[in-house]
Amino acid sequence: MWERSPTPEESWSDASGGNEDGEWPIEGIVGEEIRLDGTPRYEVRWGNWSRADGSNTTWQSDIPDRHDLVNRWKRIQSRKRATLAENDLDMDVPWKGITVHQRLTHQRAQAYEEKKQRRFSNLPSTANWDEEVENEYRRLQDRSAEDNGPPLRVRRNTNVAPQPSLRRGRTSSPGQSILSREIPSQPSSSVNSPRRSRPRIDTSISSSPQPGTSSSAAASLQLGSKPSSSSEPCLPYSIQILRSRMERAWTRAARDVMAVGVRIDRNIADKNIPSDLSKFKYIEKGYLFDDGLQEQFHVPRDVFTICDCSQCLDASHCSCQAISDILDPLQRKTYAYSQGLFTFNVPQGTEVIECNKFCGCGPRCQNRVAQQPRDIEIEIFDTKRCGWGARTLGDIPKGKVLGTYTGKVIRREDVDALPEDHYGYLFDLDGTEIKDEENLGSRYTVDSYAHGNWTRFVNHSCNPNMVVYSVVYDTIPDVNMPYVAFVTCQEVAAGTELTINYQPHLDEDFDVKYKHGAERCKCGSKPCRGWYRI
Numbered sequence: 001m002w003e004r005s006p007t008p009e010e011s012w013s014d015a016s017g018g019n020e021d022g023e024w025p026i027e028g029i030v031g032e033e034i035r036l037d038g039t040p041r042y043e044v045r046w047g048n049w050s051r052a053d054g055s056n057t058t059w060q061s062d063i064p065d066r067h068d069l070v071n072r073w074k075r076i077q078s079r080k081r082a083t084l085a086e087n088d089l090d091m092d093v094p095w096k097g098i099t100v101h102q103r104l105t106h107q108r109a110q111a112y113e114e115k116k117q118r119r120f121s122n123l124p125s126t127a128n129w130d131e132e133v134e135n136e137y138r139r140l141q142d143r144s145a146e147d148n149g150p151p152l153r154v155r156r157n158t159n160v161a162p163q164p165s166l167r168r169g170r171t172s173s174p175g176q177s178i179l180s181r182e183i184p185s186q187p188s189s190s191v192n193s194p195r196r197s198r199p200r201i202d203t204s205i206s207s208s209p210q211p212g213t214s215s216s217a218a219a220s221l222q223l224g225s226k227p228s229s230s231s232e233p234c235l236p237y238s239i240q241i242l243r244s245r246m247e248r249a250w251t252r253a254a255r256d257v258m259a260v261g262v263r264i265d266r267n268i269a270d271k272n273i274p275s276d277l278s279k280f281k282y283i284e285k286g287y288l289f290d291d292g293l294q295e296q297f298h299v300p301r302d303v304f305t306i307c308d309c310s311q312c313l314d315a316s317h318c319s320c321q322a323i324s325d326i327l328d329p330l331q332r333k334t335y336a337y338s339q340g341l342f343t344f345n346v347p348q349g350t351e352v353i354e355c356n357k358f359c360g361c362g363p364r365c366q367n368r369v370a371q372q373p374r375d376i377e378i379e380i381f382d383t384k385r386c387g388w389g390a391r392t393l394g395d396i397p398k399g400k401v402l403g404t405y406t407g408k409v410i411r412r413e414d415v416d417a418l419p420e421d422h423y424g425y426l427f428d429l430d431g432t433e434i435k436d437e438e439n440l441g442s443r444y445t446v447d448s449y450a451h452g453n454w455t456r457f458v459n460h461s462c463n464p465n466m467v468v469y470s471v472v473y474d475t476i477p478d479v480n481m482p483y484v485a486f487v488t489c490q491e492v493a494a495g496t497e498l499t500i501n502y503q504p505h506l507d508e509d510f511d512v513k514y515k516h517g518a519e520r521c522k523c524g525s526k527p528c529r530g531w532y533r534i
């Protein structure tokens with residue numbers, strides 16, 4: 001910003017009188033600008049003083065003893081801004097690499113903010129305005145492209161985030177398990193380990209039950225300790241249009257259900273965003289359903305087991321726990337949570353039954369945890385080894401439930417008809433299925449290829465910091481469509497990638513011949529067994 005260098009006469013001495021003798025009184029404030037550090041300075045007009053060219057103003061950071069002048073100035077400016085916002089319906093879109101504040105005066109920028117708020121007052125955040133700006137930018141680009149020859153297009157490189165490369169034959173009979181056919185003598189670590197009809201992520205809990213160590217009720221958002229990409233050199237805005245649009249759309253979807261945002265690392269360039277992902281629809285909570293499945297999920301009220309506790313202090317007196325198999329060491333019924341954290345006291349094959357919308361307890365009941373909105377911010381980033389991954393932006397205690405897998409629920413037998421791209425993003429809802437036993441009832445899988453949330457970016461690690469468990473709260477266990485909750489099985493520091501073991505029941509010395517069809521594991525953990533299967 002241009003600034004006149006003050007002459008010796010212009011040097012500040014005494015605002016009330018202009019100088020020590022009161023020889024140059026201030027006539028008034030005639031201008032204002034905001035400096036880069038955000039503080040204002042004022043253009044002051046002097047009486048009894050002028051330069052040779054007749055000008056009589058100087059820029060002053062501070063006008064001691066004349067708060068009346070400053071306040072009056074602010075009042076006038078506020079009125080002007082209001083009028084500007086009221087009357088001028090046009091909203092300038094300054095582009096060509098110039099930021100809004102460089103182009104606009106402080107007053108116009110503030111009027112902008114007011115106008116923006118008014119125009120979008122019925123919408124959740126100013127993100128809509130940014131989208132408008134982006135759209136305008138795109139229109140400008142398209143227009144200039146028409147004028148200037150070949151278009152400047154966002155090139156999307158589908159190689160960056162690997163698509164699942166595991167290509168296996170389709171099951172000849174949908175009901176039959178590939179795993180049980182190929183690996184007939186697989187050592188069974190649990191009677192409840194799941195059976196598979198095709199290679200997919202295993203939903204059973206991997207760690208043996210152990211009490212939670214942290215008593216902290218909830219991890220707070222530690223923005224201060226996040227692995228801020230702001231300190232790293234980041235890509236110019238012009239090649240991040242798509243990234244930032246996706247980030248805003250995902251964050252908006254998360255906030256719509258009261259969860260905190262989802263970031264996409266600023267080092268991901270638009271050209272490296274796979275084209276399918278740019279169409280991906282973010283769903284923080286809940287499922288979409290294939291034809292006819294929605295009705296099965298949403299069972300009527302009289303089918304639910306409903307408790308009438310006021311605070312759900314005792315699981316053995318909580319009616320909704322009547323069918324729960326979670327017991328404490330004295331074989332009394334207990335909840336799966338203590339002080340908001342998962343206690344890992346849930347035997348494999350057991351579903352956690354949280355209080356539901358018909359229960360008498362309030363939203364803060366201790367048995368409502370996986371259904372709470374996520375309060376840990378997540379960042380999607382390029383792991384460089386395993387494609388994109390998800391990392392936490394806050395420190396997390398052990399036992400913290402971070403979210404549930406979302407996507408489209410499909411019938412298990414329809415999985416074979418999916419394009420192969422989807423295979424790496426399928427999660428069987430098999431937490432209660434008994435391996436090598438005829439499992440009664442319908443079986444389902446969640447496909448998060450086109451719809452889902454941050455959990456679909458969670459990579460496999462042979463030494464994971466999360467496990468999963470099955471939980472119901474807006475349907476009943478018999479429906480076989482539980483949610484798959486992701487919970488930390490150790491303390492996790494801000495900036496750490498969040499991982500699960502895709503197949504926790506295949507142990508390390510598993511016979512080499514059964515590794516057929518496995519992928520090379522790039523988790524990089526110390527105990528890496530060298531391969532994984534999806």
Ligand SMILES: C[S@@+](CC[C@H](N)C(=O)[O-])C[C@H]1O[C@@H](n2cnc3c(N)ncnc32)[C@H](O)[C@@H]1O
Nearest residue numbers: 161164386387388424457458459460521522523
């Ligand atoms: C559920 S997705 C995870 C997100 C995925 N990285 C992405 O970029 O969309 C599963 C896919 O991630 C990759 N992946 C996950 N864990 C891996 C590992 N430990 N080693 C190598 N690739 C891995 C594989 O391509 C796998 O098919």
